[in-house]
Amino acid sequence: MSMENLINKYFRPGRLPHIWCPGCGNGVITGCIVKAIDKLALEKDNVAVISGIGCSSRASGYLDFNTVHSAHGRALPVATGVKLADPSLKVLVVTGDGDATAIGGNHLIHAARRNIDMTVVLFNNSIYGMTGGQYSPLTPQGSKATTAPYATIEPAFDITELAKAAGATFVARATTFHAQILTDLIAKGIQHKGFSLIEAVSGCPISFGRQNKMGGPADMMKWQRDHGVMLAAWNKMTDEQKAGKFPIGVLHEDNSRKEYTEAYDELIARAQGGNK
Amino acid sequence: MSLKIITERCKGCGICAAFCPKQVLALSEIEKIEAVHEENCIKCGQCELRCPDYAIFVEK
Known part of the structure; x- marks a missing residue:
């Protein structure tokens, strides 16, 4: 299906043009989400998209x-409530760096710990955009923000490592420059049973x-091209070469852990069966 | 016509023009994208892939 037909099928085209600023990557990521859903041929009624608050969450x-x-x-x-009410739904969570790691940071680690079957697409633009550029837990150390006019002194989370440590069973990263890879990773995430x-x-x-004087929208996309490194190449790099760059691809996958709604169904069967 | 541009959606960010390998696209006076050398278009789809506003499509 052509991209234009995908937009007409999976978007509410009457709501376009969207509210995002000129050159904002959120539109690219949202496009990748619908491409991934189309690739898996999911029925629209079988998909639930839940978002928080922020630029990303407008999606x-x-x-x-x-x-x-x-x-x-x-x-x-x-x-989590939606998934437990109807485990047959494919649940996607659209969230931003501030939404998921600061205000909702606790929810993120506990959803990962439970290994509940859902796919979180975390739009990481390194800043609170909607409220005017305050730094978030994912703002790189040394970057300027309206709340850090002399640059932030706080180290940022590596959210992929955090999710992995908290128990997520599929963790991946891509950028808006690597849009085709991002589409594939979202599709893999949806197919993966677990968090x-x-x-x-x-x-x-x-x-x-x-x-942060990064230039215009195209320059920021070129920055992603120059700093995102495919995992296979990343693994061969020295620490010196890795400085300032980040790996992209599937960073962690574990199919050995039980999924939460499955465990919950077993609990129901056990409780109703009367065997202790 | 191989390029379809939905001008109302274009915000003039210039990403498509920067990534076009054949310099087909340019911003107009009112900062909307237009195909200035459409005859050079090789339909690679870079513009469609990178447009954050779903404003440009390549018709194959």
Whole structure:
């Protein structure tokens, strides 16, 4: 299906043009999400897209699936409820770096710990864009923000390592430059039974790029091209070569752990069967 | 016509023009994208892939 037909099929085209700033990567990531859903030939009614609050979380309003635009940081608890109510649904969570790792940081680690079957697409633009460029837990150390005019002194989370440590069973990363890889990773995340997190590195030319003199939207995309390294190449690099760069691809996959709704169904059967 | 541009959706970010290998695209006076050398288009789809606003499509 052509991209134009995909937009007409899976978006609410009447809501376009979207609210995102010129050159914002969020549109590319949202496009990758629908391409992944189309690739897997999922029925629209069998997909639920839950988002929190922030630039990224506006995506649920443009998509024509079962959608909830929930409260700040609370996309994962809402998604957990949706998944437990109907485990047959394919649940996607659309969230941003601030939404998922600061306000909703606790929900993120516990959803990962439970290994509940859902796919989190984390739009990482390194900043709180909507509120005017405050630094988030994923803002790289040494970057400027409106709340860090002399540059932030805090080290950033590596969210893929955090998710892995918390128990996520599928962890991947790509960028808006690597849009085809991102589509494949989202599709793999949806197919994976368990908690999947895909970090989508996105450019925010207005609130992050401008303060950090990164150039225009195309320059930020070229930065992603030059700093994102495929995992196979990354593994052969020396620590010196790795400095300032990041790996992309499937970073962690574990199919040995039980999925939460499955364990919950077993609990129900055990409780109703009367055997202790 | 191999390129379809939906001008109302274009915000003039210039990503498509920067990644076009044949310099087919350029921003107009009102900062909307237009195909200035459409005859050079090789339909590679870079513009469609990278457009964050779903404003340009390659018709094959």
